[in-house]
Amino acid sequence: MAKHETPLLDQLESGPWPSFVSDLKQEAEKRAKNEKGLDLQIPVDVVEDLLGILELSYKHGKTHWKHGGIVGVFGYGGGVIGRYCDQPEMFPGVAHFHTIRVAQPAGKFYSTEYLRQLCNLWDFRGSGITNMHGSTGDIILIGTTTPQLEEVFYEMSHNMNQDLGGSGSNLRTPADCIGQARCEYACYDTQAICHDLTVEYQDELHRPAFPYKFKFKFDGCPNCCVASIARSDMSFIGTWKDDIRIDAEAVKAYVGGEIKSNGGAHAGRDWGAFDIQKEVVGLCPTGCMKYENGTLSINNKECTRCMHCINVMPRALRIGNDRGCSILVGAKAPILDGAQMGSLLVPFVEVNPEDEYQAIKDVIESIWDWWMEEGKNRERLGELIKRQGFQRLLEAVGIEAMPQHVQEPRSNPYIFWKEDEVEGGWERDIDEFRKDHKR
Amino acid sequence: MAFVSSGYNPDKPMEDRISDIGPRKYDEFYPEVIKKNKGKWLYHEILEPGILVHVAESGDKVYTVRAGGARLMSTSMIEEICDIADKHCDGKVRFTTRNNIEFMVDSEDKVAPLKQDLASRKFAGGSYKFPVGGTGAGITNIVHTQGWIHCHTPATDASGPVKATMDVLFDDFQNMRLPAHLRVSLACCLNMCGAVHCSDIAILGYHRKPPLLDHEYLDKMCEIPLAIAACPTAAIKPSKVDFKGTEVKSVAVKNERCMFCGNCYTMCPSMPLADREGDGIVIMAGGKVSNRITAPKFSKVVVAFIPNEAPRWPKTTEVIKNMVEAYAENANKYERLGEWAERIGWERFFDVCELDFTHHLIDDFRDPAYYTWRQTSQFKF
Ligand code: HEM
Ligand code: HEM
Ligand code: HEM
Ligand code: HEM
Ligand code: SF4
Ligand code: SF4
Numbered sequence: 001m002a003k004h005e006t007p008l009l010d011q012l013e014s015g016p017w018p019s020f021v022s023d024l025k026q027e028a029e030k031r032a033k034n035e036k037g038l039d040l041q042i043p044v045d046v047v048e049d050l051l052g053i054l055e056l057s058y059k060h061g062k063t064h065w066k067h068g069g070i071v072g073v074f075g076y077g078g079g080v081i082g083r084y085c086d087q088p089e090m091f092p093g094v095a096h097f098h099t100i101r102v103a104q105p106a107g108k109f110y111s112t113e114y115l116r117q118l119c120n121l122w123d124f125r126g127s128g129i130t131n132m133h134g135s136t137g138d139i140i141l142i143g144t145t146t147p148q149l150e151e152v153f154y155e156m157s158h159n160m161n162q163d164l165g166g167s168g169s170n171l172r173t174p175a176d177c178i179g180q181a182r183c184e185y186a187c188y189d190t191q192a193i194c195h196d197l198t199v200e201y202q203d204e205l206h207r208p209a210f211p212y213k214f215k216f217k218f219d220g221c222p223n224c225c226v227a228s229i230a231r232s233d234m235s236f237i238g239t240w241k242d243d244i245r246i247d248a249e250a251v252k253a254y255v256g257g258e259i260k261s262n263g264g265a266h267a268g269r270d271w272g273a274f275d276i277q278k279e280v281v282g283l284c285p286t287g288c289m290k291y292e293n294g295t296l297s298i299n300n301k302e303c304t305r306c307m308h309c310i311n312v313m314p315r316a317l318r319i320g321n322d323r324g325c326s327i328l329v330g331a332k333a334p335i336l337d338g339a340q341m342g343s344l345l346v347p348f349v350e351v352n353p354e355d356e357y358q359a360i361k362d363v364i365e366s367i368w369d370w371w372m373e374e375g376k377n378r379e380r381l382g383e384l385i386k387r388q389g390f391q392r393l394l395e396a397v398g399i400e401a402m403p404q405h406v407q408e409p410r411s412n413p414y415i416f417w418k419e420d421e422v423e424g425g426w427e428r429d430i431d432e433f434r435k436d437h438k439r
Numbered sequence: 440m441a442f443v444s445s446g447y448n449p450d451k452p453m454e455d456r457i458s459d460i461g462p463r464k465y466d467e468f469y470p471e472v473i474k475k476n477k478g479k480w481l482y483h484e485i486l487e488p489g490i491l492v493h494v495a496e497s498g499d500k501v502y503t504v505r506a507g508g509a510r511l512m513s514t515s516m517i518e519e520i521c522d523i524a525d526k527h528c529d530g531k532v533r534f535t536t537r538n539n540i541e542f543m544v545d546s547e548d549k550v551a552p553l554k555q556d557l558a559s560r561k562f563a564g565g566s567y568k569f570p571v572g573g574t575g576a577g578i579t580n581i582v583h584t585q586g587w588i589h590c591h592t593p594a595t596d597a598s599g600p601v602k603a604t605m606d607v608l609f610d611d612f613q614n615m616r617l618p619a620h621l622r623v624s625l626a627c628c629l630n631m632c633g634a635v636h637c638s639d640i641a642i643l644g645y646h647r648k649p650p651l652l653d654h655e656y657l658d659k660m661c662e663i664p665l666a667i668a669a670c671p672t673a674a675i676k677p678s679k680v681d682f683k684g685t686e687v688k689s690v691a692v693k694n695e696r697c698m699f700c701g702n703c704y705t706m707c708p709s710m711p712l713a714d715r716e717g718d719g720i721v722i723m724a725g726g727k728v729s730n731r732i733t734a735p736k737f738s739k740v741v742v743a744f745i746p747n748e749a750p751r752w753p754k755t756t757e758v759i760k761n762m763v764e765a766y767a768e769n770a771n772k773y774e775r776l777g778e779w780a781e782r783i784g785w786e787r788f789f790d791v792c793e794l795d796f797t798h799h800l801i802d803d804f805r806d807p808a809y810y811t812w813r814q815t816s817q818f819k820f
């Protein structure tokens with residue numbers, strides 16, 4: 001018998017899509033039965049109370065969670081988010097119900113051994129409820145009490161070789177696409193650099209020293225499967241400098257209909273026979289492809305590496321061999337001055353594990369120096385760039401301006417010339433001037 | 440229940456402390472076939488909705504079966520995932536950025552039993568536990584945020600509207616009939632913990648009433664200067680208020696300047712915004728993050744407000760379903776929703792999707808607004 005009636009939530013149990021309500025209910029039952037005989041460290045009926053308080057929110061059309069208090073683990077300024085409910089008498093199980101962010105492994109691959117260890121820990125010391133995963137990328141453990149925070153951290157760090165993730169004004173746990181692990185489009189090893197930078201910048205991740213949050217995300221190619229260009233202060237997008245590799249035989253096979261276009265992604269509808277002229281050449285945004293006499297050719301100098309042709313014919317067209325990544329900076333959510341997309345800062349840089357990505361770390365660290373010096377409290381990098389101008393960013397990072405930095409040149413002439421750019425400087429003598437120009 | 444120590448000593452927190460070790464290293468968790476062929480993949484193909492094969496230079500193949508799931512997940516579910524991975528996948532499993540679960544096997548004969556196993560598992564309430572799909576030119580899982588289950592600022596729930604929407608869009612999770620893939624996201628307040636701003640369709644929680652002022656407690660619970668500084672539109676000013684005969688320090692809000700962002704509430708718990716009538720959903724459309732053919736785009740607001748209709752948000756799901764159908768019917772192959780809207784013109788988009796255009800949809804927020812007005816004599820009737 002359920003502790004609280006949940007007539008509204010019950011309506012979310014039907015329909016085909018996995019029901020979180022059914023899942024919460026099975027978890028509530030599991031805790032009540034406690035077949036493993038665990039000495040549960042937080043109340044046995046927390047999930048019942050979680051369902052109860054959620055039902056109340058469905059009834060009231062409002063949340064029943066209050067602000068987080070300052071809770072955390074010793075020495076870290078992030079990784080835990082305090083959470084209290086505003087009806088503790090009705091729902092004592094979730095009166096204190098803090099979130100723990102756990103740093104996810106790059107690529108989000110897991111062994112079942114690891115996941116089971118995590119489940120055991122969380123059943124014992126927490127609610128048994130998680131997010132797999134939070135939108136930054138961390139594993140999110142939802143709901144435990146203050147005394148359990150250090151205990152969870154101690155067990156994780158001692159028995160699981162596992163650390164917490166980031167929250168607050170610090171580096172957030174970086175995230176990446178699956179990349180070379182299983183994707184033929186990947187221009188660099190996203191997991192390797194994501195892990196390397198996460199480990200290198202542990203101090204920045206755990207101890208808030210920044211004006212506000214900071215995120216890295218790694219996309220292996222311009223398809224942007226982790227949405228780095230929209231979601232990260234520094235976005236690393238794989239790219240190449242040389243030619244798209246063409247397999248002429250495979251092109252013929254696509255044209256002849258022997259291979260399904262776009263990896264079979266459009267199989268749910270009859271779109272007619274594959275038309276290379278219309279579907280590939282005609283949709284190339286730069287018009288740099290030609291299909292003549294059964295041969296496909298690309299004027300690679302004009303190609304902007306949008307991925308369309310490669311996506312349509314992955315067996316015939318492959319990314320180039322001279323690979324690296326572009327760095328875009330300043331993406332952020334709209335809160336305050338409006339959303340920003342990442343702006344191109346470094347068109348191409350090698351992703352070199354041999355020297356531990358030194359060229360990339362140089363860019364990161366000079367950006368941090370500038371942002372920590374000039375950024376106001378709660379000012380994201382993108383807002384600082386807008387406030388001080390892209391030129392200031394270039395100066396801070398020591399990069400020369402180039403046409404790749406802009407969509408188009410400015411359409412106003414209001415240039416803030418600096419004195420040292422103007423011949424003879426700005427110091428002038430009015431008396432000298434008046435010699436030739438009477439008042 | 441007795442407190443069981445992990446070994447941690449609160450009197451000596453630094454004793455035996457391990458910190459700054461970061462996450463586990465990714466390659467501990469790779470399936471063998473991934474470890475062996477990493478960086479040497481030749482091409483991939485979607486065999487059927489939810490099932491991919493990747494072929495390596497070595498000739499090795501990895502078959503991936505992708506299953507949707509609620510990201511709000513109990514350890515019971517995770518343990519069930521582990522059981523499946525132990526049975527079929529040598530104990531390895533992966534999650535995608537969009538909260539799908541990927542089970543990988545190294546030969547074709549292992550695919551059918553895995554698929555059957557996943558499809559056969561249902562919750563007591565009747566829904567699938569692991570629906571297979573989410574590939575190609577269809578609709579994959581919704582990325583979303585916390586909502587009423589665990590956050591203090593939401594203007595709508597997250598898991599509920601997501602469940603309701605995915606139920607309505609379920610056919611397109613298991614089909615690939617759309618002109619291109621279509622991404623749906625949800626964020627339960629305009630902090631947008633879920634990056635909904637660049638999605639083909641975004642569901643966004645929004646408040647519409649300015650903060651209540653709990654004058655009795657405001658000065659005791661909050662740093663008034665911080666609350667004032669938090670407001671992006673400078674709507675808040677300090678004020679002395681008569682509270683039951685005594686003068687207390689508090690704030691005043693110029694309501695007509697409020698954009699309902701909730702920043703003040705974040706800084707000051709005595710300024711709550713949540714309200715049954717005030718809160719609801721904004722629908723945005725036409726964003727994308729991929730660089731394919733056209734540059735990434737922001738989503739645009741296409742419906743200014745839909746009330747919260749718990750538990751199934753019927754109006755919200757209806758608007759979304761109509762948009763998906765109009766897109767499926769009218770867009771060209773490979774065209775994303777936003778590219779289609781731009782090609783036919785947004786005036787035509789509202790027509791075709793049977794959406795009302797109201798003054799709320801004309802941007803009036805700061806400088807960028809101007810660039811969204813029409814500075815040409817070209818338009819469609
Ligand atoms: C005033 C501003 C903000 C406040 C008060 C705020 C507050 C919160 C809180 C309390 C949570 C935790 C919910 C929970 O797990 O209990 C959260 C989660 C999160 N926030 Fe924010 N947030 C703010 C702005 C932002 C912005 C601007 C972004 C992104 C650019 C963001 C990204 C996130 C993400 C990714 C999560 C994890 C959400 C999830 O996976 O469910 N937040 N935020
Ligand atoms: C204090 C400010 C300004 C003064 C005193 C001023 C004065 C003048 C004068 C005296 C003329 C010549 C009229 C004639 O003899 O035909 C003129 C023409 C013109 N001004 Fe201004 N002007 C000012 C600002 C501006 C500004 C800000 C703009 C544009 C943004 C502007 C655009 C023009 C144009 C387009 C013409 C016509 C040029 C032509 O076709 O001959 N003026 N202005
Ligand atoms: C460095 C700044 C600028 C220079 C050197 C400049 C120069 C000129 C010149 C030489 C003309 C042609 C005058 C003629 O027909 O005899 C002109 C016309 C004009 N300028 Fe500018 N201009 C400048 C900035 C601007 C700005 C900032 C604006 C407006 C925002 C502006 C608006 C116009 C307009 C409206 C005309 C008249 C165009 C027409 O007759 O079709 N100008 N300007
Ligand atoms: C309506 C509201 C929005 C909400 C609720 C929202 C929420 C979020 C959240 C939660 C994140 C954190 C993602 C993560 O890292 O896990 C995020 C990230 C981001 N959002 Fe939004 N977002 C919204 C709108 C926008 C808009 C309009 C833009 C841009 C135009 C935008 C740009 C970004 C960017 C760039 C990130 C980067 C995330 C990151 O730094 O990782 N968001 N957003
Ligand atoms: S971003 Fe590119 S490399 Fe990474 S998974 Fe997506 S398509 Fe593959
Ligand atoms: S990648 Fe894009 S720009 Fe380059 S040839 Fe292919 S379609 Fe054209």
Ligand code: SF4
Nearest residue numbers: 585590593627628632
């Ligand atoms: S989007 Fe807003 S309400 Fe939702 S979890 Fe994030 S901060 Fe909380």
Ligand code: SF4
Nearest residue numbers: 670697698700701703
């Ligand atoms: S909700 Fe936002 S705009 Fe309104 S008063 Fe609060 S901080 Fe200012």
